[in-house]
Amino acid sequence: MRPEQRRIAEGILFTDQYQLSMAQLYFRHGLHEQTAQFDHFFRRNPDYGMHAAGYCVTAGLEWLLDWMEMVRFTDDDVAQLRMQRDRAGGQLFGDDFLAYLRATDGFAGLSLRAIPEGRVVHPNAPLTTVRGPLAYAQILETALLNQLNYQTLIATKAARIRDVSHAAPVLEFGLRRGQDRGANAGTRAALIGGADFTSNVGLSSTLGLAPKGTHAHALVQVFLALGYSELDAFKAYAEVYPDDCLLLVDTVDTLGSGLPNAIKVFEQLRAKGHRPVGIRLDSGDLAYLAIHAAMMLDQAGFPDTTIVLSSDLDELVIWQIQTQIGAEAAHAGADADAILKRLVYGVGTRLVTSHGEGSLGGVYKLVAMHERDEWRPAIKLADTAAKLTNPGLKQAWRIYDGRGRATADLVALEHERPDEQEQLCLRHPSDAGLQRQLTRSRLARIEPLLVDVWREGQRVGPRPTLEQMRERRRNDVEALDSGVRRLVNPHIYHVSLTQPLWELKQELLGRLRGGR
Amino acid sequence: MRPEQRRIAEGILFTDQYQLSMAQLYFRHGLHEQTAQFDHFFRRNPDYGMHAAGYCVTAGLEWLLDWMEMVRFTDDDVAQLRMQRDRAGGQLFGDDFLAYLRATDGFAGLSLRAIPEGRVVHPNAPLTTVRGPLAYAQILETALLNQLNYQTLIATKAARIRDVSHAAPVLEFGLRRGQDRGANAGTRAALIGGADFTSNVGLSSTLGLAPKGTHAHALVQVFLALGYSELDAFKAYAEVYPDDCLLLVDTVDTLGSGLPNAIKVFEQLRAKGHRPVGIRLDSGDLAYLAIHAAMMLDQAGFPDTTIVLSSDLDELVIWQIQTQIGAEAAHAGADADAILKRLVYGVGTRLVTSHGEGSLGGVYKLVAMHERDEWRPAIKLADTAAKLTNPGLKQAWRIYDGRGRATADLVALEHERPDEQEQLCLRHPSDAGLQRQLTRSRLARIEPLLVDVWREGQRVGPRPTLEQMRERRRNDVEALDSGVRRLVNPHIYHVSLTQPLWELKQELLGRLRGGR
Structure with missing residues (x-):
């Protein structure tokens, strides 16, 4: 895309046509400046097929706010809209409406609350709430969902990979399999969710993080094509990077050629006072190769070198590799724990595309309209009880039990203070027969969860650092029950409604279903 | 991301760290300006689980070339690289290497050939070849794969959806489920591959295409929350868009409320001389609802209105809906063909994420190095014969049989002219026992397939229009055997090697495996 096209396609017209059609309708009916509230939430955790998430990690908010700060309807944008025609050949968007768009200061009139990035989040509790003029709250939908759906999906996948990797470093390698520049959003979300580093040079630079990566098969191929050997390629690498020597050993034959050659080079480095870093395995039976590579490295006196594994890894594959090493290392005469401790996981395609579930179905629903000094709650009917929205202005609360574990999220009306009540009633969101009573004094x-993040055209509070977002994620994941963290068939974490919210929902349902 | 960060993250540092590590190594060893050739290809068609592609549609090239035209190592980029440290605390990238990067004009030294966008492509034949200074050819890898992998994946999915939809319009709705601004690449690829229009306003504008979309559930919800009815919302819509009235009828109750209300509004429009456009169904049993909606619209005298279907559609779901309508319409007293002819398919999440297979494994492999006036072919060994690369400088040819059907792609060495040979020998790429003889005079x-697209820092020839790329796709899909186009279990299209290429491959294999 050419730069002048990019300005159009990545500005405020980064939206769906119906948002603008509706905005003009609101304008024509005098509703465009009427205050509305929308909730953003998702309905279920990712289900990857063989395995499923028991929680999500929210991400994407700061980039959304950056975009909101930057965009407004420019002359170019308005000119594009003015060219649109209706079926009768007339101008689809009227000049008065376009003048309104041009005169307003983008998303400055909106207020956003959100659960901060890096936090663990659950289905059906609002992650973000948007309040403000109906027209702009509507136009924001597409970009908000675009940013938060994808980054939350990837931060969630990364958190699972983090969890199964225990203390082992996780490197993100997915740039070549992401969507155009959107791959950077995947890298960022992966770093929030659990990847320690990434191969993505540009994005690392913006975060002050060291990008990771050594060499590809191409290096060895170049040397082979020129009549040299794999050993020559490794020597050349060690010469240029004597203190960062990590060699990819599977270009020719991992155990027959790559490992012996790497060890020769490591010995030369050691003789010169350098400390070799390790090897990378990118094909074949990674568990088997890791065991035998570890033994060969140990035997040569390099027990501290790391072994980086890559090649279509995800949380399930890593778990399988760990299990296989646990089962087979002793047979081969090796110490499984020592091998597991030297592993590093390089995760690319399956992280950046969220293998098994390539999208998070986050939605953005009207929950209230303000009219004549009063909020009028809105609900969206649906064919299943589970898809009904929760009406009204709300806050989400997290309840920690006596051990300090997160035991449920409670969605309440905005004015409620469940933290000041001695008895808490947790209603199931759709099943009238299910409820739970909790005593405040027994809870930690x-x-x-929702905090102010955007007011009057500006973000509220400082931009969080990557480390702060990671800290939130670590604390929140740590506070989950181990059953909820389980890779396969996780426990369902409860998201409940307060009694007043439950009653409001029933009342609206009755009214709507009665008064169709 | 802030704009100053975006300049870093979307410029030439949009690459993997190892490309730069290798580039510096080549620089240190005096290899950086030596001419190399890399091939870009993919190894297998997408397999979506329940169904699989028999071919791909290539896309992404023009955006890659736009990026190549724009980027080079700036002072800011070099400053970022200068900050990187090795493990001993020294500067990872030397000042001499950084000066070289800064002094060179980005990708100006490279030459690219490619199969033009929109064309049908097959596994293991080169889609793109890159020739030029080793350092820059290496650095390009990540961005090239990023652009071509994703857009080809989506153009392929769109072509399948196009094929199953026959003459029905297909609308792309996936912006909210793509990866940040990368979603625009998805929209573009979908339009090349088979979507007629998109809801994406910005991207449509850059292509001179009318974006599509009317209203969401939110419109009806706003009216309900303010004490009005679904009918009031529809009337409001018809008032603003009398000639573009397409109503979403499933907010409250599709057949019980949405359809009757839509019909009332349509009658009022008709009375005023307008022609209502149709309805959209976004939930429930779409086939059942389409049949009954069609009957209600017919009965009310609106047989020409369209019915837009959306809600997690993909090629398989569309096929199922068509089958169900075919089976059930007559029972209900309706004409299945007439219903199918008025359908429009809105496809979002499952198109932009390529549901079932979220990535295309395109790779970029060294195939030759130029030294002392001679090309030295390179090969990449692999644990399976199917993963071996094809060495040397090559051209890909498409062979059309007597009926004009594409019958095979033939990968040849660059100097070969299979179009001038009377007898063609097609060798299986890995199985020595399989070959096919074709007589030139019996072929159409x-x-x-590969044409020059980039030379000396500039694209070769004019930028193709969207319509030209679509035309290529239509012609190429049309020329495929119906078995190859089949949604489920497609025929395997043959990609063969010429005898000289086969011999070169065997020779290199023997040399490498012998001389490890």
Whole structure:
């Protein structure tokens, strides 16, 4: 895309046509400046097929706010809209409406609350709430979902990979399999969710992080094509990077050629006072090769070198590799724990595309309209009870049990203070027969989750650092029950409604279903 | 991401660290300006699980060339690289190497050939070849794969959806489920591959295409929340868009409320001389609802209105809907063909994420190095014969049989002219026992596929229009055997090697495996 096209395609017209059609309708009916509230939430955790998530990690908010700060309807944008025609050949968007768009300051009139990036989040509790003029709250939908759906999906996958990798470093390698520049969003979300480093040079630079990566098969191929050997390629690498020597050993034959050659080079480095870093395995039976590579490296006196594994890894494959090493290492005469401790996982395609479930179905639903000094709650009917929305202005609370574990999220009306009540009633969101009573004094903590993030055209509070977002994720994942963290068939974490919200929902349902 | 960060993350540092590590190594060893040739290809068609592709449609090239035209190592980029440290605390990239990067004009030294966008392509034949200074050819890998992998994946999915939809319009709705601004690449690829229009306003504008979309559930919800009815919302819509009235009828109750209300509004429009466009169904049993909606619309005298279907559609779901309508329409007293003819398919999430197979494994492999006036072919060994690369400088040819059907792609060495040979020998790429003989005079046509697209820092020839790329796709899909186009279990299209290429491959294999 050419730069002048990019300005159009990545500005405020990065939206769906119906948002603008509706905005003009609101404008024509005098509703465009009426205050509305929308909730953003997702309905279920990713289900990867063989395995499923028991929680999500939210991400994408700061980039959304950056975009909101930057965009407004420019002359170019308005000119594009003015060219649109209706079926009768007339101008689809009227000049008065276009003048309104041009005169307003983008998303400055909106207020956003959100659960901060890096936090663990659950289905059906609002992750983001948007309040403000109906027209702009509507136009924001597409970009908000685009940013938060994808980054949350990837931060979630990364958190699972982080969890199964225990203390082992996780490197993100997915740039070549992402969507155009959107791959950078995947890298960022992966770093929030659990990847320690990435191969993505540009994005690392913007975060002050060291990008990771050594060499590809191409290096060895170049040397072979020129009549040299794999050993020559390794020597050349060690010469240029004597203190960062990590060699990819599977270009020719991993155990027959790559390992012996790497060890020769490591010995030369050691003789010169350098400390070799390790090897990378990118094909074949990674568990088997890791065991035998470890033994060969040990035997040669390099027990501290790392072994980087890559090639279509994800949380399930890593788990399988660990299990296989656990089962087979002793047979081969090796120490499984020592091998597992030297592993590094390089995760690319399956992380950046969220293998098994390539999208998060986050939605953005109207929950209230303000009219004549009063909020009028809105609900969206659906064919199944589970798809009904929760109406009204709300806050989400997290309840920690006596051990300090997160035991449920409670969605309440905005004015409620569940943290000040001694008895809490947790209603199932759709099943009238299910409820749970909790006694406040037996709980460790009740914490509100949504905080102000955008007001009057500006973000509220400082931009969080990567480390702060990671800290939130670590703390929140740590506070989950181990059953919820389980890779396969996780426990269902409860997201409940307060009694007043439950009653409001029933009342609206009755009214709507009665008064069709 | 802030704009100053975006300049870093989307410029020439949009690459993997190892490309730069290798580039510096080549620089240190005096290899950086030596001419190399890399091939880009993919190894297998997407397999979506329940169904699989029998071919791909290539896309992404023009955007890659736009990026190549724009980027080079700036002072800012070099400053970022200068900050990187090795493990001993020294500067990872030397000042001499950084000066070289800064002094060179980006990708100006490279030459690219490619199969033009929109064309049908097959596994293991080169889609793109890159020739030029080793350092820059290496650095290009990541961005090239990023652009071509994703857009080809989506153009392929769109072509399948196009094929199963026959003459029905296909609308792309996936912006909210793509990866940040990368979603625009998905929209573009979908339009090349088979979507007629998109809801994406910005991208449509850059292509001079009318974006499509009317209203969401939110419109009806706003009216309900304010004490009005679904009918009021529809009337409001018809008032603003009398000639573009397409109503979403499933917010409350599709057949019980949405359809009757839509029909009332349509009658009012008709009375005023307008022609209502149709309805959209976004939930429930779409086939059942389409049949009954069609009957209600017919009965009310609106047989020409369209019915837009959306909600997690993909090629398999569309096929199922068509089958169900075919089986059930007559029972309900309706004409299945007439219903199918008024359908429009809105495809979002499952198109932009390529549901079932979220990535295309395109790779970029060294195939030759130029030294002392001679090309030295390179090969990449692999644990399976199917993963071996094809060495040397090559051209891909498409062979059309007597009926004008594409019958095989033939990968040849660059100097070969299979179009001038009377007898063609097609060798299986890995199985020595398999070959096919073709007689030139019995064939309709033999066509070279790779054309020059980039030379000396500039694209070769004019930028193709969207319509030209679509035309290529239509012609190429049309020329495929119906078995190859089949949604489920497609025929395997043959990609063969010429005898000289086969011999070169065997020779290199023997040399490498012998001389490890």
